Amino acid sequence: MSKIFPKSANALPLQIVIFLFVLGGVAAAGITYYATPAYLRVGYQPVQPVPFDHSLHAGQLGIDCRYCHASVEKSATSSVPAAQTCMNCHSVIKTTSPLLEVVRESYKTGDPVPWVKIHQAPDYVYFNHSVHVNRGVSCVECHGKVNEMTAVYHAKSHSMSFCLNCHRNPATFIRDPQDVFNLDSKTLAEQGRLADAQKFVHDWKVKPPQSCSGCHR
Amino acid sequence: MRYAYYTLAFLVVLLVSVMGFRGMKSSRPPIEVFPDMDHQAKYKPQAESKFFADGRADRPIPAGTVPYGRGRGVELEPGHGFDSTTGAFADPAYLRGDDFRYAGKKADGTFARGFPVEVTETLVRRGRNRYMIYCYPCHGALGDGNGITKSYGMLATPSYHDDRIRQMAEGEIFNTITHGKNTMFSYADKLSPDDRWAVVAYVRALQRAHNASIDDVPLAERGGLK
Known part of the structure; x- marks a missing residue:
């Protein structure tokens, strides 16, 4: 066989x-x-109704983040500005620019500019902007160097491990409170002032929650 | 067996060439792998609503709305825009009944001089902090009207060091921040009434610093100025 x-x-x-x-x-x-969000979300750069250039306004002109995102220090939400905020300057500057037609229309009618939301926390995540920026966590930690972006894109993953990475070890991510809105600044740890950061965490009672209910309420 | 590995390698190359790498820019909305409860039937701030005709979940405050129910038992001082004889009690900060503090005006409607809040170092520092966010782009760090917007065509920004503004009542500066003036729009949405007073205090500090004499410098510090 x-x-x-x-x-x-x-x-x-x-x-x-x-x-x-x-x-x-x-x-x-x-x-x-x-x-995972590091692939799915990072790099999302939608086409906005107005090609607002953060690298010009926040970078070159040096306008503070809070000029437009005025509620970030006192509210859970960092507000998207109303058209009036744009018109504070653009009622005089570049008044005939076709790129700003949507803004002028919004200012006239009161209908909001249909901005496309880029950073979208799931509805079961309760994130509070004010508690972060008032405790030395800079915008740049979660949003990247927006002051260098021509069109804003999703720069960091915003995955749960991304949040926990900082919540488990806040001292390495904390800035001097006056540097929070300076996106080119360094963290205290990067400046070799880790001891100061640890003192800040202690003195200001920075106790980021690591329990589920800290963020999922 | 070799061919199985070849096929696998081919599939990996195919996947990477279709999917690309992490961090690549794309205008397509992110794919949600497990979208459970990511989008719940609730409104978040500045969100869209299909229910209301204008599509906004944030509702504008109807005209004539009066806050109700907070700070009961705090009686307003008489003559501050709210009639306490009717038996109405409210927290003046909540109802903004104090004309001086919330409108910069005296009872007769003219602009008030002085401050309704205590001017402390903390207040002036807060004023500087707010000034550098909201005023600095046009009025400049020195208050001379040479902000960054001037080089882009905002030419009418006045200097605080003009006599007209040096003599202006504090209440009128407060009123200008609240309601705007000429090409300046209202900053009431960005600066709370108390922050506005802090900014007024800092504007006064800028004016004083611009017109300072050697007598304003403490004796101990004068040596460094030579």
Whole structure:
């Protein structure tokens, strides 16, 4: 009786098991890489109704973040400015620019400019801007260097591990409170002042929650 | 078996070439892998609403709305814009009944001089902090009207060091911040009444600093000025 399988087939079961492990590893790596916010959200740069240039306004002209996002220090939400805020300057400057037609229309009618939201926390996450910026956490930690962006994009992942990374070790991310809105500033730790940061965390009672209900209420 | 690995390698290359790398710019909205409860049937600030005709979830305050129910038992001082003889009690800060503090005006409607709040170092520092956010772009760090907007065509910004503004009542400066004037729009949405007074105090400080004499410098500090 002739052989049905060649001798090399003896090794096949083991080879199949090894292949399945490799396949599983590749699949896991693929999912980790692609199915997480670091891939799905980072880089999202929608086309906005007005091509507002943060690198010009916040970078070159040096206008403070809070000039437009005025509620960030006292509210959970960092408000998107009303058209009047734009018109504070643009009622005089570039009054005929076609790019600003949407803003002028909004100012006239009161209908909001249909800005596209980029950073969207899920509805089960309760994030409060004021508590962060009033405790030395700079805008740049979560939003990246917006003062260098021509069109704003999602720069950081905003995944849960991203939040916890800082919540577990706030001292390494904290800035001098007067540097919070200076996006080019360094954290105290980067300035070699980690001890000052730890003192700040203690004195200002910075106790970022790590329990589920801290953010999911 | 070799071909299985070749196929796998091919699939990996195919996947990477279709999906790209992390951090690549895209104008497509993010895909939500598990969208459970990400978008709940509730309104968040500045959100959209299909229920209201204007599409806004934030509702404008109807005209004539009066705050109700806070600070009961605090009687207003007489003559401050609210009739306490009717038996109405309210927190003056909540109802903004104090004309001086919330409109910069005296009872007869003219602009008041002086401050309705105590001018402390904390207040002036707060004023400087707010000034550098909201006023600095046009009025400049020195209050001379040479802000960054001047080089872009905002030419009419006055200097605080003109006699007209040096003589202006504090209440009128407060009123200008609240309601705007000429090309300046209202900053009432950005500066709370108390912050406005802090800014007025800082404007006064800028004016004083601009016209300071050697007598304003403490004796101990004068040596460094030579």
